[in-house]
Amino acid sequence: MNRKNFITLTIIISGLAFNPLIAKQVSYTNIQQKSIQKSVKSSIALTLFRRGIEKEKSDELAKKLVNEDDNIFLTILIKNLEEKMIVSSQEVVDFLSTKALKKESINFRNYDFLVGMISQIKNEPLDKNTLQILSEVSKVNQQIFA
Incomplete structure (x- = not known):
């Protein structure tokens, strides 16, 4: 006992x-x-602020990159990419904040943009499985915003 x-x-x-x-x-x-x-746009603004950009300017850059409709869509997209273990949500937010800082446009309906984004985040060539998943994601994205 x-x-x-x-x-x-x-x-x-x-x-x-x-x-x-x-x-x-x-x-x-x-x-x-x-x-x-909470908000992809606010996450982008916070990331820019942490990089040393003034609060007002970081909010403005994030607002120019992501409008309200895209904000909801991006939240879903980031969740899908994270669930499929392609990239983490923070990696996508970091990528988007860099795009906002450079004042470049984003197009998640475009397969080439998705492949470029993921390969730039990972810094390596993508395997066939990841390319197939991104192809499916871009097709769904095109249907949502048709």
Whole structure:
């Protein structure tokens, strides 16, 4: 009976000891995910602000890059790319903030743009599976904004 109590007590103590570490990691991930789900446009503006751009200018650049309709669409697109484990949402936001800073246009309906974006983020050639997924994504995007 003592041995069983010792094992139970060890499991409980180890659970209590490691619980705060696990909870902090999960809460950080949730906070990061919520900030991106909140608004892609605001995430782009925040990224630009963190890079040293003034708050008003970063908001203006993000607003010029992403309008309200595209904001909802981009949130869905980023979630899809992240679920398919192609790129993380933060990587896409970083890419978009660079586009906003350079005042370049974006076109997620275009397959070539998607391939260029992902290959630039990953810095490597894309495999056939990723290209197939991006082809499907661009077809869906064209239907949504037809």
